[in-house]
Amino acid sequence: MTLAALGRDTRPESPPLPAIRAPRREDGAAVWQLVADTAGLDDNSMYCNLLQCSHFAATCALAERGGAVVGWVSGYIPPEHPRTYFVWQVCVAAEARGQGLAKRLIQAVLARPACAGIETVQSTITRDNAASWALFGAIAETLDAEMIRAPHFRRADHFAGRHETEFLVTIGPFARDGRAVRSAA
Numbered sequence: 001m002t003l004a005a006l007g008r009d010t011r012p013e014s015p016p017l018p019a020i021r022a023p024r025r026e027d028g029a030a031v032w033q034l035v036a037d038t039a040g041l042d043d044n045s046m047y048c049n050l051l052q053c054s055h056f057a058a059t060c061a062l063a064e065r066g067g068a069v070v071g072w073v074s075g076y077i078p079p080e081h082p083r084t085y086f087v088w089q090v091c092v093a094a095e096a097r098g099q100g101l102a103k104r105l106i107q108a109v110l111a112r113p114a115c116a117g118i119e120t121v122q123s124t125i126t127r128d129n130a131a132s133w134a135l136f137g138a139i140a141e142t143l144d145a146e147m148i149r150a151p152h153f154r155r156a157d158h159f160a161g162r163h164e165t166e167f168l169v170t171i172g173p174f175a176r177d178g179r180a181v182r183s184a185a
């Protein structure tokens with residue numbers, strides 16, 4: 001055995017941190033597949049994901065590791081609420097969960113110039129989605145902002161009984177001093 005081998009750290013290396021970037025049209029099919037493979041998420045048409053990856057690229061983000069898409073957030077700024085970032089779907093592959101990736105994805109979008117005027121984050125969550133409640137609770141904590149919830153799309157009134165009630169979550173308004181928004185990006 002050489003001296004170099006003796007000094008080598010033989011502990012298994014942890015996988016590299018996924019890189020976060022804005023999507024491109026070419027990512028649409030892989031994003032569609034990630035969403036389709038994720039239990040608990042509504043399926044989208046691939047066309048919907050292609051629009052998100054093109055027209056809405058400035059407010060969507062994907063995470064990739066080794067060429068594979070392992071995380072995704074889609075969102076937009078509602079035309080009538082230009083200070084709000086609305087998160088449509090957030091999704092992390094099972095093997096990449098529990099490492100802060102969903103939080104990093106949302107904060108990466110908030111740190112972009114497109115979101116410079118954003119003071120409120122919204123999303124909708126079903127009552128039983130504990131991971132999602134925890135995620136948005138953690139984001140509110142990081143932004144040092146209040147989080148309120150209220151029924152929004154109701155099972156009987158809006159989903160014709162075919163989907164659980166979605167609760168609107170509102171975080172903010174939060175201060176735009178940049179620190180909290182940038183810290184996990």
Ligand SMILES: CC(C)(COP(=O)(O)OP(=O)(O)OC[C@H]1O[C@@H](n2cnc3c(N)ncnc32)[C@H](O)[C@@H]1OP(=O)(O)O)[C@@H](O)C(=O)NCCC(=O)NCCS
Pocket residue numbers: 038039040041088089090091092093096097098099100101102103104129130131132134135136138
């Ligand atoms: C929800 C989801 C995106 C979270 O992804 P993730 O990368 O594991 O989340 P993070 O590691 O960024 O966790 C953010 C916070 O939520 C907490 N959290 C995440 N998953 C949790 C769980 N299952 N139970 C309890 N807390 C959880 C984390 O502890 C962390 O809190 P902290 O910052 O105070 O430590 C992922 O579980 C997922 O893809 N679920 C299926 C799709 C879905 O339901 N999406 C949301 C509706 S669109």
